[in-house]
Amino acid sequence: MGVVDLMATATKSKSKKKLGVEPIGERILVQRDSSEDTTAGGIVLPESAKDKPSQGTVLALGTGRILADGSRSDFTVAVGDKVLFSTYGPEELSFDDADYLLMREDDVLAILE
Numbered sequence: 001m002g003v004v005d006l007m008a009t010a011t012k013s014k015s016k017k018k019l020g021v022e023p024i025g026e027r028i029l030v031q032r033d034s035s036e037d038t039t040a041g042g043i044v045l046p047e048s049a050k051d052k053p054s055q056g057t058v059l060a061l062g063t064g065r066i067l068a069d070g071s072r073s074d075f076t077v078a079v080g081d082k083v084l085f086s087t088y089g090p091e092e093l094s095f096d097d098a099d100y101l102l103m104r105e106d107d108v109l110a111i112l113e
Contacts (some may be wrong), residue, residue, distance in 0.1 A: 021095060023062035023102060028077060030056040030085065030101040054087050055112065056101060065105075075105060082112040 023029050033055045058081045064072035077083060089107030093100045 021060070021093065021100065021102075023060055025062045026065040026073075026105050027062045027102055028058055028075070028105055028108070029060040030083065030090065030103060031059055032056040032099060032101055055082065055084050057082055059100070077105060077108055077111060083108045084110040084112055 021029060058077050058079055061075050061077070061079060064075060067073055085101070085103060086107045086109060090101035090103035093102055
């Protein structure tokens with residue numbers, strides 16, 4: 001495989017951004033959705049008061065879980081899926097001024113449509 005190719009999210013151009021993180025095994029790389037800056041009533045929230053959303057977008061997949069017969073299982077999620085995940089499962093990473101989550105596929109609770 002190699003370095004994961006990601007679409008640059010900061011710009012609307014179609015240039016690709018290389019990220020030097022590649023999940024292995026049954027792990028997936030997710031970028032958490034941004035949290036709300038204001039409440040429904042218009043109150044601006046400071047960074048310390050914001051809840052971390054438990055939703056994000058799958059950016060990369062590992063190679064899959066090794067089964068008893070030695071083969072690898074397929075992933076239920078796919079790159080680009082919006083997912084709901086457990087708040088205690090993921091490992092938080094900061095890379096190139098962006099935050100990512102590395103988690104097992106088992107930490108994903110649902111695929112959002």
